[in-house]
Amino acid sequence: MLVIDPQADRVADANAAAERLLGLTRADLCAAPASALFPDQRAALVVFTQGVLAKGQWWTHDLRPRHGAEKALRLEAAGSALSGETATILITLFDLDERERRRIDREADEHMRAGLPEWQRMERIFRDIERENRLILRAAGEGIYGVNADGLTTFVNPAAERMLGWASADLVCRDMHAAVHHTHADGGPYPHRDCPIYAAFRDGAVRQVEDEVFWRRDGTCFPVEYTSTPIRDRGQLLGAVIVFRDVSQRREAEARLKAALAEVDSLRERLEQENAYLKEEIRAESHHQGIIGRSPAIEAVLRQIDVVAGTDATVLVTGESGTGKELIARAIHEASRRRDRPLIRVNCAAIPRDLFESEFFGHARGAFTGALRDRVGRFELAEAGTLFLDEVGEIPLDLQGKLLRVLQERQFERVGEARTRTVDVRLIAATNRDLREEVRRGRFREDLYFRLNVFPLTSIPLRERREDVPLLAGHFLKGAARRLNRPDLRLTEADARRLARYDWPGNVRELENVIERAAILAERGRLRFDLPESRPSGPAAIPMETATEDQRPLSEEGRRLRARAEIEAALRISGGKVFGAGGAAELLGLRPTTLMSRMKVLGVARP
Template identity: 55%
Template structure:
């Protein structure tokens, strides 16, 4: 009875097996715990079922025990209730009434290996206790001499001996890492707080800069690394590892570290803020460039001058439509001030605190239409070196003025219609959909209704633009405004040319009123500026205007049968006139002595007409064969 108690409560897991009957005869408490089964379950089953994962090895081990009486094996696999376990088995065989019985002592192989390693470490430690005592004294002396500094320091400080074992930890390190000093003392500091990188990958101790100091004897500074707190939370740190020497030998290191998590967060936010500032700066620079372009254009004032009934009618329409977000279509001949009307609408609207972005549709090449209107990303096409917002983005919250809208190619009108209807688009080279809040104002000197009938302009786009039409009347239909306009342009030209005191007599003013003004207000401004430049006395003269009209009448008089010209005749006449101007200016379109100046029309208007008639200006350059 006493022997059975010793067997049952033995510290070693034990089994007694009958190999012939394949039965488990006896099993003790520790074996039940190891196999996670109770006594009845183990004894009711076959012995071979326990060793089923490695039955051939069990058979060989059984034969060894029967033949030799004793045996040992470290590779038997036992099937427990929670899975397979590798066992180290000591066995003995005895006869009972002529029947062999196997007495087996079981221990987990992994547990034994761990115990052996720990025993080896203890022997190693005991063999080097003298060295450890010396190292310990070095760090104790350092800690004692610098106790006030260690306690007062805001940075974490700890010491490690050459094998990485922690010797001391200051209060700041305890606070940062969440460990008490006694929890870290005597343990490997790398395994405790420096075991993994920020991405959770394993950090080999031999690659750690702190331990590198033990090998090269130099101070190592790391500005961005990761320590791990007791709670398992990573913290960003910067640290310095300084070797500690005793009698010329490196015995460990002192590590000073600082939590820079907030610093990194602040730096990230700062970089994001700087990127946003840079983005806004680029957008403002683009807006400023557009605005400077507008300021330097001929129409650099935002007042509509005139008291005629036609002007008053236009002003009434502006007052009605400006407070709304309705789309406006401004029609009229070139030079009648369509852009001034657009600016007046914008300035009287609730969007006046934002930009009015003007787009000359006639000057945009078809292959750059989407990029100019909707923007592009870096690398979207050859030459796209940076992200660039389009005109719709720049006008977000403000007004987009599409001048010469009738010049947009038919195949691109559908893309414009979609943005006008949905107020959303994608940059070229980007799949992200962007939304904008833009008020649209358009202008044209063409008859869009006729273009729709000829299939040159989309009908749905026309109706989308023609919500609120305003017609800008030609100057010849508002002659009573010529006096006011003349005085305004005279004052402006005198200021620009630094010629003060010039006047226009009533008789000369009548000459201006009698002139037909095919170039409208723009021609009037150019004529006055030219005469201010040429003026030799205090009074301006305009005799050449009458001569110009008489020449036009004479040319018409030479063809009495065709005094009324068809639209085709007018287009041919306009084309011939452009060719003559380009011939005279040797193909020069813009600037001083250019064709635009000679024709008294806006350079962009001339560019539009050259494109319209498919004229190659290079043919008029000196040395070229003329077409």
């Protein structure tokens, strides 16, 4: 007990029990401030004393008084307010550890007083528990055995007997490691010191192992998963209990599942990439479904396509940019026996130099920085189909030899992989370069050129088949009208003649862009073309007409008469109006000043 004056922060008195509990003499206790007995707990002490003064009585477990020998104390403090002139309180300190010991001693004493009947009852309980444990061990599907601190077997349950092929009597009191755990799966020796089962009762840690084997009596082994749990009695390690299971069937099922999943992943990756490439290649516009034109040049190209499509010969399509080389390649593929397999397109001009080999042949995981998984190359994607190499002249010279090897031997290796793969691919190459000149300059391998040039096919520029321009323009206009939701757009005869006069350096691609731009700029259904004027073919700037329906070209005088008749007809339709909407210039697709100049040259009078 301590008597404390909170106002003066001093200990007024202390009894002998307080001296023993706190390890300080009464003089030391009274000489020190009361708050010094509770270091770093001033706030808790203030709350406690105020509670005692306010309520008359209070208690807490939060106060930890200082002990003279720095001994940790677990106490309960109960306070009572004392009557008198000064506000003093009596604090009673209870040693909780001592209280717990007294409680345990009291219960032990009561238990002892119960006498022999209680001991007999406990013995029956333990016998029942032991019998139940034996039943559990016999019924358990896992193998269970115990070992003592010397590594000798103490018991083996029936499931362990069945799995190991040993009788319990043959294993008890034997070194279990030497009997069933003596060798690794590969036949290597397994020393006692490395065995996790014995480590469990050496250091007291539970061991869980998933990749070892136990050996049967007949000398065969089987994969197991086991847990080794140490047994303690009053802190002393006595041995361990091992629970194990045979995982042979599960490992076999996992291996089959892993193989199946690997195959599924490979097929899924291939299908995903095929789908991605096919989506990239498919276009909604109908002009990607066939070649449009009835000119003799186009008819000749179509005949060549029919001839070569039925074979697996390599085709080299040459021609200017925008002439439809890819369309020819697609037409060959669709007419071939490989049409049910994909046509994989590779734009050689768009592939970075460092990625050519990976893009063509694929790579293995870890082949280079960023190769996080296996990748299927374009050759492998095109298996049993067609591979279209656009802009083949852009392939780096040092990689052309590898491409030649694939074409000749039908074999390749992925980057970072030693396995040689066989491929069945039909190759179509296209270029707008003169490969013969590239070979002469040393920028293209001659042997590769001859390997590609098995069946050469030329894509005709638009200026050499002007009679196809109206057909193509009408086709593109339908697509543009549908996309722009402009059903009123129309292509007049004058528009068609003007388009046919232009030389089209960008070929079909330029024509399509011009048609779409004219459709966007159209007013009241009339297309507005933004084309440079064609160069005059004679002394006068007279339009160069396309061939007549019977394909016979007009003479110079005939073209002058035809142009004069067209202008006079336009003036009659417009009522003599040249400028503005509905005027003759608009009907003919000419600038008004150009029309006036041609009227003057041809001698056409304005009504």
